[in-house]
Amino acid sequence: MGLKIEGGDGSVEDLARLKVAALAGGVGAAKFLRGLIEIVPQENVSVIGNVGDDLTLYGLHISPDLDIVMYTLAGLVCREKGWGVEGDSFNCLNMLSRYGFDPWFKLGDMDLATHIYRTYLLKSGLTISQATLELCKRLGLKVKLIPATDSYLRTIIISNEGRLAFQEYFVKRRCEPKVLDVVFEGADRAEPAPGVLESLEEADVIVLCPSNPILSIGPILAVKAIRRLLRRSQKPIVAVSPIVAGRALKGPADKIMLELGLKPSALTVAELYRDFLKVFVVDVRDGDLKPEVEELGIEVVLTDTIMSDLTKQTALARETLKAALRSHM
């Protein structure tokens, strides 16, 4: 086994020496990661982020999921919403609507600085991964946040109202259209951004954060070289279920699963990851699913997965790491 900590008992001291690579979507992932960095030093954490949700608005490049992770780990995020900047104002957006724009995407004034700076860096010739590194550095983050790919990759919702870019579906249309299919435009040619495969190879534990498996983790796994590496990896690969008692804790994962003919449950998530997943952290409320998930060859750990505060975020991260380590002992 590739773990550096052999025979460890999963004590806090041991966990603090782990190198962790995490695949992350938005709010759910950010909360989990916020807990994780209470246990593992930021320097030891690589986050592979989702860019399928990216959009260009008013000429600005916006990366909603990367920003949610960045703001959360930098302590800037609006706690109530889970996205945007705490205490932000919306004066620019109000003026943009006076100029005739539909202000469907709620861009705060402080938040705008991120998009202005990112767009400036991209126009200067940087890749999205280089621009993200620069933004994170400026905000004092030591976590390595790497977009899954520097290539063009966009999540498209094929709906009963036609093709919708992810944010159009998610924000503008409030997830109301019926989802017929989900397509990752550009995925066929998308290469992992520099550092993605390396961080997965160097990690002691690989975590799939509690994010929408189709819309948030899906675009990352759609980068073929990433999924291929996970399938071949000997590392403990652990996922945290974003579905509890058949309901998504956040976002439309359950609704989308139903519309795609899948049963919204932790079991379905396990099936979506079955080609590489070794350990699955499932909420105690879903204990009855344990036998079915284990039939897929995936070890199940039951715990409380509701991350209502930092204590619970930290506890979940700790249980997840311990479960990964135990599976490899």
Place this chain on the structure above:
Amino acid sequence: MGLKIEGGDGSVEDLARLKVAALAGGVGAAKFLRGLIEIVPQENVSVIGNVGDDLTLYGLHISPDLDIVMYTLAGLVCREKGWGVEGDSFNCLNMLSRYGFDPWFKLGDMDLATHIYRTYLLKSGLTISQATLELCKRLGLKVKLIPATDSYLRTIIISNEGRLAFQEYFVKRRCEPKVLDVVFEGADRAEPAPGVLESLEEADVIVLCPSNPILSIGPILAVKAIRRLLRRSQKPIVAVSPIVAGRALKGPADKIMLELGLKPSALTVAELYRDFLKVFVVDVRDGDLKPEVEELGIEVVLTDTIMSDLTKQTALARETLKAALRSHM
């Protein structure tokens, strides 16, 4: 003579039928124009604006003088400062400085929407004159605000600290460097924007607003076809002095004149415009300059030029139009 109002006595009714074309800089011009539109319907007014001060900041195209005129005439301008939007916040700028930018240029959040939208329009292939028209239309302006040129034209200050872009000199360095020369980069090849020559030809009165003759009106007159048209024009061309009793009412005009070896006075302004100016509106405090200005072949009208409120702005605009009309009767 080209006036449509022959034998008019300059009554309000007559003035309201005039077509006016005005060459304008920033704050002084905007105040004058604010008074003008109390007398002449907005539809009858064309403003030829200065783009020599334009700059690109954080990837955004900013046109400070055009915006001052636009915000003032739309009733949005910050009254105390004379620029920016009343009641604006600066949250984006604060965040940009967190990202490492020097926040020397005071961009408000509402103001930013203008630059974001302008940049978006320019990136979409519009010219600066088309983008300006669109911005003004969205803010409900009926005045035709036309940038002097769609070509690249930038005011460069040759100073004891080297070459400085105008806003670097004006805002970042607070006009402290000594001015050795002023250069209008690109002026040789600059063509008037569509509508500029037409509005000057169609106007009953051409006004040079009380703006810095070197730095604000200078870049407009540096477009050769504009100055050539003024020289040949048979229309009443009237200027309002921005210098009162040897001092600029706003900005560094007096300081710059001194540094360039010119005496800061209304007479110097008249000399700078002598090749086309017919009537000069000078402050009553400068009555002693009348004979010298008239020796240049320019008619002088003395009045109170301090525009401390809308009543005085309107009175000055009325006196200016009346002086222009009288000179042609």
